Each structure stands twice: as C-alpha cells, then as structure tokens.
Amino acid sequence: MSSSSALLGKRSATEPGSPVLVVEDLRTRIHTPRGDLQAVDGISFSLGRGETLGIVGESGSGKSVLGRTIMGLYTDGPVTTVTGRVTIAGKDVHALSAKELRSLWGADVGMVFQDPMTALNPVKKAGVHLTESLRRHRGMNRSQARARAEELLNLVGIPEPRRRLDQYPHELSGGMRQRVVIAMALANEPALLIADEPTTALDVTVQKQILDLLARLQGELGMAMVLISHNLGVVAGRADRVAVMYAGRVIEMADAATLFEAPHHPYTEALLAAIPRLHQPPHVRLEAIDGAPPNMIAPPVGCRFAPRCRYAQDDCSQVLPVLDPAAVDGVATPGHSFACHHPVNGGRH
Amino acid sequence: MAGSGTLHLRPEGDQILSVEELVVEFPAGGHTVHAVSGISFDVLDGETLGILGESGCGKSSAGRAVMQLPPPTSGSVRLGEDELTGLNDQAVRKRRARMQMIFQDPVSSLNPRRKVKDLVAEGPRIWGTEVTREQIESVLSAVGLEPAAVWDRRPHELSGGQCQRICIARALMLDPRVLICDEPVSSLDVSVQAQILNLLEETKKRYGLSMVFIAHDLAVVKNISDRIMVMYLGKVCEVLPAGRLADRALHPYTRLLLESVPEATPAGGSPDTGTQRFTGELPSPLNPPSGCRFRTRCPLATEECTTIEPQLREVGDGHYLACHNSGPGAAVA
C-alpha cells in the first residue's frame, strides 16, 4: 500500500523505545447532583510503539471515562476532578491549553468511538470531514487535501474512494461509516489511537473486518493502540496486553493468552465463565455472577468485588488489594499483575 | 442459500407453533422492503428454536409478524390449533395472548410512568382479571427479584437486568405457551446476560414453555436453543440442531458467521482465517439479488445461484441446507 509507506515518515518525533503513552496514578472524579463519582481510581500503565492494550470491563466499570481522560476530554475543572498524569508522545496532556490540546488531537492521538453516526456530522459529506482537518492542521490546499482524503479512504479499505468522498454519512453503511471515522482518526498519522468500543454497533461479520483493518493499520503505521471493549472476545485476538477493569480500578493485567488461560483474579475468572461458548453443548448452565457492581459514589471499603466474590474472606472487605506483579510457584510471571488477597489458579504476589 | 422450502417442517404432531410461507413486506418511500420472503418453521411443545442472523436479515420482522404485530403480508401462523392470520382484530387479541414477547431493550419495554407492581399486573388487568398481591409476589420471586425491594420502583430506578426480569414476570402473568424473545440479552453486560439466559432456561422448564429465541450472537443462540434456523436477507439458509452449529454447519454464510466470532480463548479471536474470501456488504432489502440472496458475497457462487433459488434439502439428522454448492450431493463440491 503506497499510501501507508508515505505515512511512516513522521515518526521521528518520538524516539524509538520511549513509551508513546504513560498513565500515572490517574483518578477521575465526576461531580453529579447525587455526589462525587470515582469513575477512574488510580490507574497506571505505559504503552510503547506498535503495542496494543485491551481494556475490558462491564458498563460502569470506568473504561470509557478512562479513555476520555487519557484524551484530555475530561479535565480538572468544575465538572470533573482529574489527578495523576497522562503523557502522550512526551506531552503532559492535562497541562496543555485548549489550543495545544486541539493540535494534540489533530496530530498525536486519534479516537474512534462506538457509534460512527454520532462521530460524523450528518450534513457534511464524508470527504469534508477529512479535508477540513487536513487543511487546518497540515496547511494543505483544496486539491492536495482531496487527494490525501482519497488516499486515506483507500487505506481504510473503502472501494471507489472518489465517489464516497461526495456521499453523506447516511448514504454509507455502518461499516463504511466506521471506516470513515477511522480514516479521520488516522488523517494526521497519530502516534496513539484510542478505540472505544469501535465495533459494538456493528454486525459480527463487519466487526471482524474492522478489527482486521485496525490491526493491519497499526502494523503498517506503528501506532500504539488502546482498544476498549466490553467483549472479551474482541480484545482476545487483538491486544498484546489486556487490563480488566472493575469499579474504576484495574484488577488484573496480563498478556492476552495468560489472562484467558490462567486468570488470578476471581472476577476475571467469573467473567470468563459467564460467557457462553460455541464449543460447549447446548443448554449448559452458565456461571452467572450474582449481584451488581457497586455504587461508585460510595464504593465498599476493601476490595470492590468482595460482595460478589465466592472466595471472599474477612480481610477482603477491610483492605483494598493493590495491583502487584504475579508469581506462580514462587516463579515470577513477567507482565502479569493482579489485585486480590485470595487469588485463583495458583497465583501469588 | 437464502432459499425457501418446507422440507424441514416436521410431521403434524406436537407443534405448538407452525409458520408457513411467511412474507413481510412494507412500503418505504415508493419502494417495497422485502423484510421476510417466505420462511417456514415450526416449534414443538417444549422446544426452543433459535433464529440467528445479522441486522437486516428479517429475524425481528419475522418474530413480530408471528405475533401479528403487525400481521404478515401473507403466510400462515398457527398457535396450537388456532390460525392467527386473516382474523379480525378482536379475535387475534385474544388468541395471541398465549404467546408473549421479550424485547431487546428492557428499559424501553416498560412504561416509564408505572410502578413494578402495576407493570406486572398489567396483562391480567387488560383482560379484566384483578390479581392478588400474592400472585404478583410469587411471579417476582420466580424471576429472582425480591418483591419488597422492587414493589414501588419505576423502571428507571432499576438496572437493565432487573428490568428484563420484570418483562419476563409480566409475560408469565398471562400464562403463555410460547415466549418470543427478540435479542433479550444483547443490551446486557456479560455477567447479567448469563443470569438472564439461566433464568429463561429455568422459566421454560418450570412453566412448560416453548421459545423462539431471536439473536445475532452465535454462542448465545447455541446455548439456549434446541434447533437453530439461520437467516439471511429474509430467507432461510440452514436449519440444524443446536449441537451441530459449531463444527457441522455447512452453509457458506453460517461458516462466515462462525469464522467472524471473536472468542475469548487463550488462542484469541484467530484473525485472518480467510474470511477475506467473503467480500461486499449486505445487499439492499429493497432490491434483493435474484436466485440465492447470498450469492453476491459467496465464494462458492456459480451461474446456477443467479437463476435458481436453492431449496432446503436434508443433509443430516434434522439438518437442512439451502445451497447449491455446499454439503453432500452439491453440484460443485
């Protein structure tokens, strides 16, 4: 793909080896009329070039708020309180001015949302969405921008890109729209792509096409990617590392294979057991997790999962477990960490 | 594929629901949308039929047409001994009450202005029967809700899972024989989805129900169904026992679906299994392709597929396939 090789030119801004995204003890508090909601509660990780971090969690786990806080869409202000630090390509996101933030979004980080229809302005043609940002951020003239937009649509696998440029969002199918949104996110070759439930609104066959597309583009452009999803399966084949979130905290993080093979946190285990599997015979009783996630305005003391956990003991409701590296039989398992006092599958800290 | 035929219908016997040659068409700006184009199926007493397909395949339209909401353009729907089509409004209202529906969005399927106790009692009240507090409490307990805790609540004060339980309780109050579930778990979180699927299985056994379970999630449909019907663009592709779905499915479209499912396994969602062979997008239901409707995306498509619509034929025990070019005895293997 000729266009993608052209895209690789700009990478020198970030030195090789240094992480693209660093998140340190990030906390987001949302002020609501009923009280303050601790949506993200002390999350740290870093992400290098070409790496994909999958973030999975159920609704209300804070995964989307985390994505938006990383983007700088939630800032420290009257509506939300943000503490901790997010560094994208060496820039402290929450120290940037509104103008600098816009140029960060234009150049260093792109975002793909769940519903492609809301990400596109219904009265603007697909091409205009692309050319506007190209002209503003990269100073291209009309014809340059149009040529580049065509190139981008070709890159994201849209057939007949020239014709599509002049179509309105409602004239495109759901999968096409999401491809346009991805093209917009990639227009300025970001170092980091945040994909928040990018395939949730799409059919399973289209979902696979979009996930394949994201994986291919990531490989070609060397982006770092944060892939947020409620679907463990979506993340399973696409992420190098997977972080499981529950009630605003990462409760387990490991490479995908380890996590699905031998999770140490009871919540991860329960979540995996709750999914119906294609290879099970019909009418197998599923292991549902009883109860509901905690109220995030007044979360329980101690482990947030303790009230629903089958392994919970007295200390779980008193001491909040922290995310520590794991070991099995005294041997450290690199890259695997979890936050639990009574881990499963032989895990120890 | 995407064919028709009635070979898969079982001989007269224990059928609780029989649907034949169901057609649903509705006008859209001067054109006709062919939502369902002549499908047939039957459900035996105590059986669960899963209808599987992607958005736009007509599975929801089929479910609603069975309920006569609105009545189908043509075709026959029999519930037990009662023919439902071609009746006047009043007669349909009465007979159809033995068939109840569970919807995708549990919050939206409950009147936001009503309290749980009234929501559950709604069905009998429509028919002029007053319900006792004990009846409501027992049905709430049966769906796993603490009656006292939800009694005076309104839908927006409850979680999605709780609302879906109330929808099930409400349906049970009318003592139905068939439950039609239209994507009942697709808006729920994984852990809640498992709770509701288990509840549906329990309820089915306890109340002796039959079910039509409409969904797009293969694993979910397989988990709950006895028999699965795969639909594409208003036609039936394949009918097979649920146990055969994972490895014995034959239709190219079913194969495509199976290959697209991302599975949460250590091996991962196995990207690049060759699905690139399948190209293109869902054709418009305003102007569906001739012959086999899947031919525009099918890697096996031949000249024959353009002109002759495949009919369902038996390819195994209880396994029926509508495809010229796959399965035993195919023209091109």
Added chain:
Amino acid sequence: MSEITELPTPPAAGQALDAAVSSAPERTRRPARSVPWGSVALTLLGVVVSGVGVAALRDGNGWLQLAVVVAGLVLAYVGGGQLLRRRFGAGFDLAAWLCTTWLVLLLFAALLAPVLPLGEHQDIAGSLDAPILAAPDLLSPYPLGTNNFGLDLLSRVIHGARASLVVSLGAVLIGTVVGAALGIVSGFFRKTTDVVIGIFTNSLLAVPPLVLLIALATVLEPSLGNIALALSLLALPSVIRMARASTLTFVQREFVLAARAMGASRMRLMVRELLPNVLLPLASYGMVMISVLIVAEASLSFLGLGIQPPNPSWGNMIAEGEGNTFEEHPHIVLVPGVVLFLTVFSLNLLGEKARKRFDPRQAKL
C-alpha cells in the same frame, strides 16, 4: 479526529455511569461552618433600606421611594440567597422559591378576595369618599393607590387576578385536554386521521391570533367562559403538535408493543400507555402557556373585547392608563403591569424548571 466540536462532550460519557449513580444516596448536608456575618449584614441592610423607603420617604418623590425600596429588596435578595445556599446547599434556588411564594399568595388572595378586608373594587357608588388617583403608599388605607374613580387598586388587582387566572387556567385546561386528545389520536392512527388533524392545526396557525380573537369576540358574549374558550384556540395548535410528536416517539417504544402483545385495545393503549407519558411534557408547557394567555387576555381586555369595566381584569386596568393619565399618574399602569409581569415571570421560570426536571433526556441524573 481533530475537531473538538465533533467529539462527544464529557457529560455525555457520564451516561455510562448512570447505573452507578442511580442508586446513590442523597448527598449529605455540609455542616455549617462559621456564621457568615457578611451575608447576614447584607440581608439586614436590605430589609432596613426597604423599610426606610416605605416608611420614611412617604412625602418625598415617588420615584425616589421606589428606587430605594427596589435597591433594598435587591440587597436582601443577594444576602438572603447567600444565607440560604449556605444552609440548604448550593442547589438552593431562591428565585424559584420566591416565584412559588408569589403564585401561592396570588392564588390565595384571589380565592379569598370576597372575605379579605379590601377596599372597593368596582362599585363607584361605594368609593365616593375615597381620594381619586391617590399615589401608592403602603402605610395608608390605599396601599397601592386608587384610580380615577377612587377605586382601591390593591383590591382591583386581586379581583382582576380572579378574572385573569380563571380565563387563562381555563383556556390552558381546555387547550391541553382537547389538544392532547387530538394529538395522541393523530400520532397513533397516522394516515387519514393525521392528515385531517394536521390540516385543522395548520389552518388555526394560519389565521393571525389577534384577528381570530377579535372575530370571536364580536360573535361571542364577553363572559369568562367564552373568553377562555376563545383563548384556548391559541393554545391548541402547539399542544396538538407537541402531543403528536411525543406520541410518535412513544408509540415506537417497546412498551406499547408489549401492551399490544398482552392484548390491550387501541383505546387502552392511548389512555393507559401513551397519555401518562405525553401529558408530562404538556404539563410543563402548560405553565408557560398560562403566562402567554394571561397576556393575551390582557390584550383583549385592553382592546375592550375582554372583561368589561368596571369589572377589573389586569388588561382593562392597564387600559385605564390611556391618554395622559399614565404620564401624570404612572401607578395606574405600573401596579397592574408589575403584578402581571411578576406572575408571567414566575410561571415561565417555574415552567422552565419543571420542563428540565421532567425532560426524559435528563431524567436519569
């Protein structure tokens, strides 16, 4: 994604957390810290200033007195607001409370007008010994002054409120009942019904309201009931449209389909399922509509087509200020004008607040 405007704003993301928020306990009250002397002083100062204005400047310039009283009230409002917010939390809305108080007072005064110790309001024979065109003076027997027949303005404003409120409430009631019925029927049945009702609505909108009212006023007796009926025609088209629009959105929701599946008749669907949902936005719109109709009634009376003098209504009271009277005795117009303004303002403010509160889009937070 380089356009800030194309990104969903952060509050939208909060929706994902609704489940977590919805079961939250009431926010606990913050314990009062030290006594806020500044606010107390401000409030007291305001009260004293208006008191001085009322009592001490009786013989001076009326405009000066008015200015002093208003300044005092503003000070008291600011200081009192600070105090109450401190006591009841930042969400306390003093303006809404004042508006409610005003409307409640007005309603009670209007209801109890015959038994209140008020001056003469319409019988000119009864006010022969009263001063004519007396200026307002809260400490005199004529607190808001008198008109050119010596009739007491306070009494007239309160009796006028009866006419104005009966007419506008009646009109809104008729408009809402008829409009909701037509709107729901139109949105539920669609097709021919919808077309017919649509033509009716559009023809009502096509006639300029004032022309319509004048035409009706010439045909109908100017009784309270007839005026209410005529004014309800003003409210009707927008109520029909609102009811139809919300019917269209609610009829697609699954709960209507579920009721149908349970066997509900069309009548039951409209009355039991749709009406309660459609009525809520209409009710808050009704608050705003009342204020519009009070003004409309006032304009009718001002034109001499509404309530006939000497029966008071706010409109014909303002009409008494025609000619030179207003220049020489501004209170003739100001008294009913201010009362009208405060009432309309209060209804609008509360209607807006109610709309926000019951708006389904914001219902969750």
